Amino acid sequence: MRVLSGVQPSGTLHIGNFFGAIRQFVALQSEHECYYFLADMHALTTVQDAGRMRSLVRELAAGYLALGLDPARSVLYRQSDLPEIPELTWYLSTVTSMGLLQRCHSFKDKVAQGVVPNHGLFAYPVLMAADILIVRSDLVPVGKDQKQHLEVTRDIAASFHAVYGREIFTLPEPLIQDDVAVVPGIDGLKMSKSYGNTIDIFGPEKPIRKRIMSLVTDSTPVEDPKPREGSALYQLLKIFAPVEERPWVEGAFDNGGVGYGEMKKKLFEYFLATFGAARSRYDELMADPAEVDRILLAGAARARETVAPLMDDVRRAVGIR
Numbered sequence: 001m002r003v004l005s006g007v008q009p010s011g012t013l014h015i016g017n018f019f020g021a022i023r024q025f026v027a028l029q030s031e032h033e034c035y036y037f038l039a040d041m042h043a044l045t046t047v048q049d050a051g052r053m054r055s056l057v058r059e060l061a062a063g064y065l066a067l068g069l070d071p072a073r074s075v076l077y078r079q080s081d082l083p084e085i086p087e088l089t090w091y092l093s094t095v096t097s098m099g100l101l102q103r104c105h106s107f108k109d110k111v112a113q114g115v116v117p118n119h120g121l122f123a124y125p126v127l128m129a130a131d132i133l134i135v136r137s138d139l140v141p142v143g144k145d146q147k148q149h150l151e152v153t154r155d156i157a158a159s160f161h162a163v164y165g166r167e168i169f170t171l172p173e174p175l176i177q178d179d180v181a182v183v184p185g186i187d188g189l190k191m192s193k194s195y196g197n198t199i200d201i202f203g204p205e206k207p208i209r210k211r212i213m214s215l216v217t218d219s220t221p222v223e224d225p226k227p228r229e230g231s232a233l234y235q236l237l238k239i240f241a242p243v244e245e246r247p248w249v250e251g252a253f254d255n256g257g258v259g260y261g262e263m264k265k266k267l268f269e270y271f272l273a274t275f276g277a278a279r280s281r282y283d284e285l286m287a288d289p290a291e292v293d294r295i296l297l298a299g300a301a302r303a304r305e306t307v308a309p310l311m312d313d314v315r316r317a318v319g320i321r
Contacts, residue, residue, distance in 0.1 A: 001033070004035045006036070009060040013201050024177055034074040035074070035077075036076050037303075061292050065295065066279070077296055092126050092133075092156050104124075126156065133153065220260075225256045226252070226253045233260065
């Protein structure tokens with residue numbers, strides 16, 4: 001099966017990104033034919049500084065590669081390196097109704113949050129449909145709250161088929177993974193850049209240690225048992241602790257005698273053990289931007305070979321060339 005997913009270069013990768021998505025992307029490489037793209041064109045709705053955009057794309061690519069995305073097993077590419085994507089976006093735009101786009105909750109949510117609407121934000125689902133349909137993907141990993149995006153893609157493809165009387169696109173199915181971890185931030189809320197509560201994967205140790213040590217906890221004395229319910233520290237320890245150390249985590253909370261400070265130091269140790277090799281690889285890649293660009297351009301070349309037959313079919317269907 002062919003799997004496709006994209007991610008926006010919108011900031012530094014944090015542990016929620018890894019346990020919520022990247023870990024699953026890496027695992028899928030051994031089971032499926034995977035296409036992963038860096039959605040720099042999508043990011044233009046929020047990132048409108050050229051230098052920052054280039055930096056964010058390179059950091060994101062280096063992060064994914066360091067965390068286990070293998071360019072020999074998956075196709076990793078920049079969205080903007082495939083000019084066929086905006087071309088297909090236009091063809092799909094001509095068969096997409098305004099009503100369909102007006103019903104998309106992501107646009108309505110952004111406007112409700114005070115974001116000034118523009119055409120790019122409004123037409124975002126059509127570009128997303130082009131991303132998905134252009135490689136004839138069978139499966140798209142999505143969260144339960146993102147299923148509407150895929151339904152819109154299927155609707156747009158069906159509209160194209162109806163208008164031109166030809167079945168060209170594969171109608172993708174959602175790949176919803178129930179074992180995705182919900183990672184709490186340092187304040188106990190879901191980890192998110194928008195909340196400012198993240199713990200970064202890469203970067204200097206000292207600031208990361210400081211973030212972990214700032215995890216919000218209650219005032220339970222060292223000698224007393226600690227409440228698990230609603231404890232971000234407990235949830236993070238459960239996520240990071242190796243199997244053989246989980247009894248220690250349970251005992252530290254249930255039996256008392258271990259202070260929160262000691263637990264946070266242990267969490268930092270687990271963090272380094274989990275991401276130490278990836279952090280070293282990330283530093284190597286960031287020191288060699290030419291290698292990162294080479295990998296992305298090689299991925300784009302492979303992706304263009306994949307999309308060429310579909311684009312020939314689409315152009316013939318609409319009467320262009």
